[in-house]
Amino acid sequence: MPAAVAGVRFGVLPATNATFVAAIAIITSLLVSSAADDIELLSRAVVWLLVGYGVGMLASWQLRSVRDIEARQAPYAAANQLMSQLHHLAQRGRVGLDSVQLAVELEANLRRRTGAEQVGVFTIGPTGQSELLACHGDRLALGAFHDQIRQNGTRPPELAELVLRGADGLRGRVLLIRDKGWSDEDLAVGQEITDEYVLRLDTAVLFDDVRLMATAEERNRIAREMHDGVAQEIVALGYVVDEIETVSEEPEIRALAASLRDEISRVVTELRFSIFDLRHQVTEHRLPAALTEYARELSHGSELRVHLVLDESGQSLPMWMESELLRIAQEAIGNVRKHAQAENLWVTLQSDGVDVKLRIEDDGIGNATPKERHWGLQTMTERAERIGACLTIGSRPGGGTIVSLSNTGSLPLEKDRHT
Known part of the structure; x- marks a missing residue:
């Protein structure tokens, strides 16, 4: 029994030790005993000792497999417990995770x-x-x-x-x-x-880092769903419209089909940019590189001329701040591309590791005002507040719009946050 129990509860080494101690006890009993009945009984005990040791070895082998599984799952179990505690505390409102x-x-x-x-x-x-x-x-x-x-x-x-x-x-x-x-x-x-x-x-x-990773994964998931779902269905509609234009002999129907085909092409282009926006993110604290890549993609996909000025010195900004700045720039640039009817776009980023200035201006039609059920400008303002910055939107001399963000100087917004 000691060898079997040691193997079940503790493993190979305790089972071996228990068997060794029992064997020493049996041998000692054989040496000091002269009765034939005692010797026969102890001989039988040796057999049961070997059986117990075998049971202990089998149990320890199974226990080792269970422990290996538990060891592999232990980090995830601990993380699950901690996340559950954070979620519970956040729901009760006793701790902020910002x-x-x-x-x-x-x-x-x-x-x-x-x-x-x-x-x-x-x-x-x-x-x-x-x-x-x-x-x-x-x-x-x-x-x-x-x-x-x-x-x-x-x-x-x-x-x-x-x-x-x-x-x-x-x-x-x-x-x-x-x-x-x-x-x-x-x-x-x-x-x-x-x-x-x-x-x-x-x-x-x-938790900020966990939230950034989770957000990036969710954006990639949405981008995949859009690419494999909506985008493919719209492309299929384009083929149907092409077929209608081919088989129809009515000039009006052919003209309407051509117009619809152009609109479908425009929607597909917008979807492509939306998917790129979702997948595009800051990596390795390199906001200038992310803006450069975004401007390159924009210039390839439209006739808009992009003028990019990057002035970065000192250490990199925090990752969460760079992510918010990239999303603000994406929203502002997207508004120019879709609504401004501009020929030129100027993007300027200045940062010294503490203070940052972001300026996006165009030579389009201007009139960048919030519209009902359109949340782009409000979202940019909320993101600016998140990083303690001030966002202003105004008219550009000579036509167009200027979106300017700055966290330098004494900001009324920052005082309000402190209050």
Whole structure:
């Protein structure tokens, strides 16, 4: 029994040890016993010991297979449990899963409790790159101080540093600036507030990456469905129209068929651009490359002349910000292509890793105003708010429309978000 139970519960080595101990006990009993009945009984015990060892080996082999399956499934089971907990907490409204919102909330609390005049919340993403999630004050100055601390650890007296430390190490920094300097009591209060947010903020940053991957996969799925479903059916309709035009002898019917064929070709072209929009995304923190590829595709598929100006310096923007900027540019460029009747399109992107300016202008008919049941302009505004930027749409001198986005300077939108 000991060998069989050890094999069932613990595996090969415990079963072997139990058998070895039992064998030593039997041998010892044989050596000290002189009665014939005892010797015969112990001999029978040897047989049962071997049977028990065999059962233990068989059970341990089956147990090893079960454990191998459980080991392969364990990461997914743990991830499922964590996602279920996040979903439950989000439904109850007790935790936000928006890293920017949490960072803004942390920054506002620090200013209120410590009297800081400028605050910057920097996090370290999964790739190891530092990202500015929320800021109140001079973005460039806070970014320069952050780089200075990372390089040599020095900082002026008016600057305080609070660490966002998770279970697996440093997860980011919070920089605070106040003219009168900082006491140990002020820093203790600030660190206490920061510690309350670090786990939620770290979780939200990770969830942002999960959300980006899920969004990209869903966009690709929709693109596949459109290509294999609607697009193919519309192309089939085009063949039917061609057949009607071929077999009909009525001039009016042939003219109507030709007109319908042109309209179907236009719809197919729009679908092709829509599928490309869905599949197109930022990879490896390269927003300029994504914009260049998009402009190249646009110029190949239309007579619109695209003029692209890219001015990027410093480190790359956070991935979630680059994704939002790409979607804003896609929407604005798509509006020009479909509605502006323009001959030229100018796309300008300026970024230094902290501040970003995006400008899209055309020489079309202008009058870019929201229309009923059309949500493009509203969606662009919401995306701009998501990255703490200001989006303006106006007329271009000489005709056309200008869409301008900027997160530099003191933005009323940013103040409202903080409030």
